[in-house]
Amino acid sequence: MFLGIDGVGKRSAAVRLAMACNCIRHAARQRQSDGSSSDNPEEFSDYPCGQCSPCLRIAAGIHPDITLIQPEAGVIKIGEIRNLCRILSMKPFEGLKRVAILSDAHLMNPPASNALLKMLEEPPEQTLLILTARQSADLLPTIVSRCLHIRFNPVSRPALSDALIQHHGFGAEEASVVTALAGGSFSRALSMKxxxxxxxxxxxxxxxxxxxxxxxxxxxxxxxxxxxxxxxxxxxxxxxxxxxxxxxxxxxxxxxxxxxxxxxxxxxxxxxxxxxxxxxxxxxxxxxxxxxxxxxxxxxxxxxxxxxxxxxxxxxxxxxx
Ligand SMILES: [Zn+2]
Structure with a gap:
């Protein structure tokens, strides 16, 4: 469970982690350096290359073993979770790590939350479920207690200001005002552009x-x-x-x-x-x-x-x- 305010990179980090779990180049490099020929996905690196076929397809959102669930009209409904359970009940298409990302999981309604609970109690093999949310208090305690929590802090003002100036065409004065008002949220700062x-x-x-x-x-x-x-x-x-x-x-x-x-x-x-x-x-x-x-x-x-x-x-x- 990735926790933090909107716009601090929770979903981007989840996608990056999905790439790291499925990157074949890095896995091959690691096998060479280990002298190991094991195909155990647990040995795969945590650094994706960003260039191999799985990395590129995950970045483009078209990898068959990566599922992204996000709210529609401000809610994640039970149909979405049932569909996810059906997908995860089958074997992975490419045999590596399957990743399901539930973005803004705090927007699951109670039936959806209860449907997900069964999956969290008995997770399928070789499957990583990543939930993103603003704070754990917004989710059912039964879901919160079954997840490992990773906190994402707001982006620091200097880092945010530098990124806005160097990569997003902000002037120094504009970046200073926007950074002060964005509360550490990158997406919020960009919306002020x-x-x-x-x-x-x-x-x-x-x-x-x-x-x-x-x-x-x-x-x-x-x-x-x-x-x-x-x-x-x-x-x-x-x-x-x-x-x-x-x-x-x-x-x-x-x-x-x-x-x-x-x-x-x-x-x-x-x-x-x-x-x-x-x-x-x-x-x-x-x-x-x-x-x-x-x-x-x-x-x-x-x-x-x-x-x-x-x-x-x-x-x-x-x-x-
Ligand atoms: Zn790769």
Whole structure:
């Protein structure tokens, strides 16, 4: 069971491991160096060559002994697991290690989880089952207890920033902002590469900087607009948190501000909030984020949050206390 936040390479590592289990070049090299002629797949190397036929077909997703199960419309259903069990009940096509990758296994519904449980209790020979999930708490304890757990940490900021600049065409300033907001998730950082993302973030920051001086109907219109943008909700909350964090940090050390391209707005805002306000605001944003993740009414939670920020600003003070 590979555990970690989205976008840290769990599925890529699973595919790589499947290649390592089936790479014929490395297996041949290893047999030569061992002086052994054994065909026992347990002796196969953990480093795939990436060039032999099995490696290439696994990378292309067309190897008959590698099965990838992933959610459709946010759920893995029992039909998928039954189909997997049927495939694994047969002998491997090529006689090496068979690998089944269940991506986002926490999205199995209860019947699917129970169907998989039987397979985990009596796994077929020469078969590796890899489940990926955000955290073990999202799966049935009976499944969790039958797996070996491997934790994937978030990608460090320097590593993420270097990769974005060197391989994905990010500029240094853009990489700095995106890295700070991506929370160690590579896929999340890449999603911010879209040309519109940086301008959309600039728009949101401007809206946040105007919160207190806007009339009530503008706040409610903003809430409606943000609530409709479901796919961007996690970004919206991260940008909100980074904005208020920056206002707090600015008075101590402007060089640690995340949104370096909005320093003037941050400086102005720092004159309008007290530290206590900012801590309360950060807690309110986190609380709304948790409510929305728990699938409560998005519009209601967003209205509540923005009205609170609006009130806080209007009760605000002049100068840092
Ligand atoms: Zn290979």
């Amino acid at each position: 879209k040309a519109t993302w940086m301008s959309w973030r600039g728009w949101l920051i401007t809206e946040l900087s105007r919160l207190g001086s806007s009339p009530l109907h503008t706040i409610l219109a903003l809430s409606e607009k943000l609530s409709k943008n479901r796919d961007a909700l996690s970004d919206i909350f991260e940008i909100m948190l980074s904005w208020f964090r920056d206002i707090l940090i600015f008075t101590c050390d402007p060089t640690h501000v995340i949104n370096q391209d909005h320093l003037e707005q941050i400086k102005e805002a720092s004159l309008r909030y007290s530290r206590r306000d900012l801590v309360q605001i950060a807690n309110a944003v986190k609380s709304a984020q948790a409510q929305i993740e728990a699938r409560t009414n998005i519009r209601l939670s967003m209205d509540h949050l923005l009205l609170r920020l609006w009130q806080q600003r209007n009760m605000g003070k002049t100068g840092i206390s």
